[in-house]
Amino acid sequence: MISLNNVTKQFKAKSGTITAVDNVSLNIKEGEIFGIIGYSGAGKSTLVRMLNGLEKPSQGSVTVAGKEISKIKGSNLRKARQEIGMIFQHFNLLWSRTVRGNISFPLEIAGVPKAQRKKRVDELIKLVGLEGREDAYPSQLSGGQKQRVGIARALANNPKVLLCDEATSALDPETTDSILDLLLDINKKMGLTIILITHEMHVIRKIAHRVAVMENGKVVEIAPVMEIFKNPKADITKRFIQQVTDEEDTMDTVQHLLDKYSTGKVVKLTFIGETAEQPIISELIKELPITVNILQGKISQTQTGSYGTLLIQLDGDEKHIEKAIEQLETQQVGVEVIGND
């Protein structure tokens, strides 16, 4: 659906040449939700702006839905852009138009006749859940509602691809969740390919299938979201994962837990993918004469499975505890004995 081949983008500035995107190659499949994460200035925006030709690559080629965006110009480029929706951090709505007027705008650009426009706008208003607010101006809407207008507008011409540049970064956590749910829903219903830029790992965890980590214009790591959580390679990736696993918080309380549960063994289980849904603990209790105390745990859902850690205390006969750990190790969970032996 989307492919970038050795794409580099340089800007000439007074201070010299800035390489915003540095030799990036990517392939994104149809229907995929592809996340791009990186800190500010990593080159994420520049990268997606090359997908709809707002920026031209200095080197390399960009192809979206069979069209070589980096090559085409004029009316061909404008036509291609109508098939690529985009939403923005600050929504970028026309203040002078109502909700209806804003959603109608891309249809006017595409030359859709008035009667059809009205019908399509009504459909879109329903899709994004803005019934009753059709005639409001953007200044009368909340941030979440504005982004819904942004999404409706981006989808008006039935695009094949949706680009989201920090689309939830200006929203509070709850609104972020509802917007991400809407994007997921659209992805499932219409099979829309979504490219999502963010600096927040929880956004990636919640909706992305695959993720690319960017640093200094380079893609330093690219993998399915579960893989990234299971086995992060680059330091920057580990830092992003820490954003959502609160590792430090957990470790603070571990010592406290070890003191409190001083018998048996305290074990940390790391669940990845489907294993989180399997009845591992209950089987353990059924098969061995031991007690299992759950001390602490957090499981998060991602698009390709669950991810999380669980801290348990195994108490009972030494022999049986050894057996239990062996049994756990045969399952697809990470097992780490962290205390009391």
Add this chain to the structure above:
Amino acid sequence: MIETFFPNVEMSKFWEKTYETVYMTGISLVFIFIFGILLGLLLFLTSKGNIWQNRVINWIIAAVVNIFRAIPFVILIILLIPFTRGIMGTMIGPNAALPALIIGSAPFYARMVEIGLREVNKGVIEAAQAMGARTSTIIFKVLLPESMPAIISGLTVTAIALVGYTAIAGIIGAGGLGNYAHQYGFVRGNNDVTLFGTIAILIIVFIIQFIGDLITKKIDKR
């Protein structure tokens, strides 16, 4: 009441002169609006980072605008005498004032239009480009509507300045209330006529300001 306080005011003359002022202001305002928006758009679009970015053209337009803005209006009238004769065929009456009024005020208004356009959110222009809008669509459906409050309030300011210019033009022979206050009031020693003309000019200015503010407020949905 008018007869007791303003004994020398002859109403038919007064209305004729009022009409001339409104006529000069109104006609020139239409042209100023058109030329001002055209020039303002050119100034904006050719400036750095915009769709038609072009340093040379931008420099030339900016230079012309600045020169015409800097020339005092009285001198502009004199400089334009041959030009006005050429296209209007006369140097007296309200029509003779039009070229100077338009050329004197359009650059001023163009600058205000440009300032308004610069305040249009860059992100919105970019969103329109990302939707595949052509430049004309961006001009007519994004730039102008999004800067409309500035365009209207700028027009109000220009119209008020214009009433003042018509008075100056009137003294030189173009008709209107300035001409009335000068020729029928000052020259004949009728201070009441001068005062009456002045009050009429003030009322026109207030009406323009009121209408301008009303429209600006009504269209601004920010």
